[in-house]
Amino acid sequence: MIEVRRARIDLEAVVDSVRRDDAGAIVLFLGTVRSDERVKALDYEVYRPMAIKSLTALGERAKDKFGLTDLSIVHRLGRVPVGGDSVAIACAAVHRAEAFAACAWVMDEVKRIVPIWKTEIADRPDRIRRRR
């Protein structure tokens, strides 16, 4: 499952999308919006066709690199409030070590190469700023 969506991420659906009988471990990583200096939300802007292409290629690389049995990446688009999930990555593997390592690697790559930008939405309009 590779998806960019406005709606809330259905975590159970993400986990179920990688369940397979030959997987002994599923690691689910969630990136969540943390509270910071009166920030009330993050707004995610996505270059969707390139992001989907990039996430799909990234998923295939992760499967090869870590020998995953399956992987899903779902990223939010638009406004996500403090405490909300902005990204979910589920990695399934025969053993847990590969699944943990793959999840960490995939998240780093998402931040490095996928065309997604976030803007902080503050409790006052004059405080809006970009977050890296």
Place this chain on the structure above:
Amino acid sequence: MQIQVRLFATYREIVGSRGFTWSSRDGLSLRELVDGVVAKYPRLAGHRDTMLLAVNHDLAASDRILQDGDEVALLPPVSGGAG
């Protein structure tokens, strides 16, 4: 020929638009296109060193020769995810 130019995040705010159509002679390189766009919107000049370029949804080198109908995206450094 005509090139569709897409802008995101900081660049969209600087230009005040999500994109535009750029008309040019045939054989234009990506670098020449960006030179033209930066000349038209000088506030982009300070971002030139960190600007990523994509053609038809793939990252591209600046010596790439553009074709009629190509979609070029000027991408600020990305910042997806959280945490």
